[in-house]
Amino acid sequence: MSGGNLFVIAAPSGAGKTSLVQALMAADPRLRFSVSHTTRRPRPGEENGRDYHFIDEDAFRRMVSECAFLEHAEVFGRCYGTSRAAVEERLAAGEDVILEIDWQGARQIRALMPACISIFILPPSRGELERRLRGRATDSPDVIEQRLALAVAEMRHYGEFEYLVVNDRFDEALTDLQAIVRAARCRTDRQADFRSAWLNDLLA
């Protein structure tokens, strides 16, 4: 990995990850999403190459067999994957890439890109998580119970991530994320990379 940093961000649903990541990206033009590949159909308004790369199952299987994905998973019968080439191109161009992903995808990526910076976002409390997952009053107790069990199962993997951000107050959690991104850019191994000529001059 040269040039940019790769940030891997996971969270249970109900933690508020999407809003936090949107605010993080809006304030920092050096951060880029990676566009995933999927075998599901485009929804109205979705654009190929912008929201997803929409491909068929044969093409997806071919990419899997060619190890073209940093991570991939099947969700409700549809396949999703993060193209290794796309991420590496952006990093090589000095851009920082953000991947929103679950703990299983994060584990695959850590194995392939050990220099990635992994962040887990947690809700402020169990009670608040339950309130958020209860959602619309029309959901059955079973559905809510299942959502909560999924969220807890995801959260049990927090220890595999390098950083933990608790989304209690939104602004504080956003400032935490921004600090983690800024600190990552200060890591000596990253700077020794893109500042090597400058360092040689300084130490001559």
Added chain:
Amino acid sequence: MSGGNLFVIAAPSGAGKTSLVQALMAADPRLRFSVSHTTRRPRPGEENGRDYHFIDEDAFRRMVSECAFLEHAEVFGRCYGTSRAAVEERLAAGEDVILEIDWQGARQIRALMPACISIFILPPSRGELERRLRGRATDSPDVIEQRLALAVAEMRHYGEFEYLVVNDRFDEALTDLQAIVRAARCRTDRQADFRSAWLNDLLA
């Protein structure tokens, strides 16, 4: 190390470390200096226990033999040391401790406290470093040459530190330091420590 974080900050003279660390501490009441022990005499205005713990050489040697120092060094015939007990007490109380130290002291501390966060501050350029070290016009070229050689020797150890902050623009360098401190507080191993009861409740 439980509770607080230990930050070890080194720099060559001329990098502007003192002003940066003062500004960092002024804006963050959770950061504390550790008061060093020394065998040199107090200077006018210095107070025992506030600026240094002033002790004699016998007491210093006894502390060395008891492994009471996280690091110690002799400079121009005077001994300086960082008391392990003092640092550990502050960390146990949940305070974050800053040590300003050279690369040799940093190396000793990393060996004893591997969870410490080490930061190296660099000047913006060789030319600017030389200007700063030239100092008063009355200094002889030999003295200036010696200062520069010392600064370069110190800087050659930048690679042993986890973070690199380039003091080009003061405000940017200060924001880098603040981000490194904030990110350190978000590290999963640190939070898993002081948030353990809360995490148990969340994952119940």
